[in-house]
Amino acid sequence: MKNLVLMTFIVAPLAMADPFQPKNIPAESQWYLHGDLTGLRKTNTGGFLLDQIRKGEADTIIDIETLFGFDLLEDLTDITLFGTGKADEIAITLSGEFARAQLEEVIVQAEGYNSTTYGTTKIHSWKDNDRTQHAGFHDNNTVIISQKKGLLKLALDVLAGKTPGLKADLTPPSEEPVVVAYANIQKIKIPLDEGSHIIRKADSILRTLAEKQTRLAANLVIKTGSENMAKRMMHALAGLVSLSELADKNIEGLDILHNGQTSGKIMTMTMSLPAANAFALISKLK
Numbered sequence: 001m002k003n004l005v006l007m008t009f010i011v012a013p014l015a016m017a018d019p020f021q022p023k024n025i026p027a028e029s030q031w032y033l034h035g036d037l038t039g040l041r042k043t044n045t046g047g048f049l050l051d052q053i054r055k056g057e058a059d060t061i062i063d064i065e066t067l068f069g070f071d072l073l074e075d076l077t078d079i080t081l082f083g084t085g086k087a088d089e090i091a092i093t094l095s096g097e098f099a100r101a102q103l104e105e106v107i108v109q110a111e112g113y114n115s116t117t118y119g120t121t122k123i124h125s126w127k128d129n130d131r132t133q134h135a136g137f138h139d140n141n142t143v144i145i146s147q148k149k150g151l152l153k154l155a156l157d158v159l160a161g162k163t164p165g166l167k168a169d170l171t172p173p174s175e176e177p178v179v180v181a182y183a184n185i186q187k188i189k190i191p192l193d194e195g196s197h198i199i200r201k202a203d204s205i206l207r208t209l210a211e212k213q214t215r216l217a218a219n220l221v222i223k224t225g226s227e228n229m230a231k232r233m234m235h236a237l238a239g240l241v242s243l244s245e246l247a248d249k250n251i252e253g254l255d256i257l258h259n260g261q262t263s264g265k266i267m268t269m270t271m272s273l274p275a276a277n278a279f280a281l282i283s284k285l286k
Helices: 002-011 044-056 058-068 100-108 149-159 227-247 275-285
Strands: 031-036 076-083 090-096 114-118 121-128 131-139 142-146 179-184 204-212 215-223 257-263 266-274
Touching: 044 058, 044 204, 044 275, 058 100, 090 149, 100 121, 121 149, 131 149, 142 149, 215 227, 215 275, 227 257, 227 266, 266 275
Parallel strands: none
Antiparallel strands: 031 076, 031 179, 076 090, 090 142, 114 121, 121 131, 131 142, 179 204, 204 215, 215 266, 257 266
């Protein structure tokens, strides 16, 4: 189960999404990750990854379908994770063809279950490994889950149009991104590891992935505090990419293309490689 959940979050971003609208999540969000699983199933990359999951987690997929009444890999259409920047203030929105009644029957039987009403929405609460989880349906095809009931209520209000959502300060460079991931760097905690000192100099970051023809393309957009910082960051990241190509045996010899540019305080970098190379790299790193 643990591996399946991990792969789900890897796969979810690799989806050909309807353009993601930040206004559909709370304005308090400092980061988000969105993917459209319907589109994922139409891409070469998505087909490869889903096939890998089916081979490695077949029993778990069957167990989930039996218990909850939907196919994790076929019936989910969208997934959005978002948070306020605090470790425990995270929510996930799932959209798809749910068997809502069966799903709610399972939740009601969970340990420590109780329910409350927020407006016209029933909020389900239960214990999961000594942590309280909360869930509410926006409609029959959209459910929001969070450990923080307040964040869940905010998300429900945004989807209902009762309160404004997040205003984006960066927009994707690709018209059809396969992943949209955003972070307000100054408002979240970043692990202290190699390269984090560079990222910490950014104000905000937007990352997208897209499958175009036979290539998988990654776009990185970074907003900085000045034009000079944008240029310095572009050169630093380009240097790191070149160094990795020389030093990392896993990517040595791959047909990787990359270029960067700046516009005022914003830098944009694009990298791409053949989808077939991406498949081989994923298999090698498993």
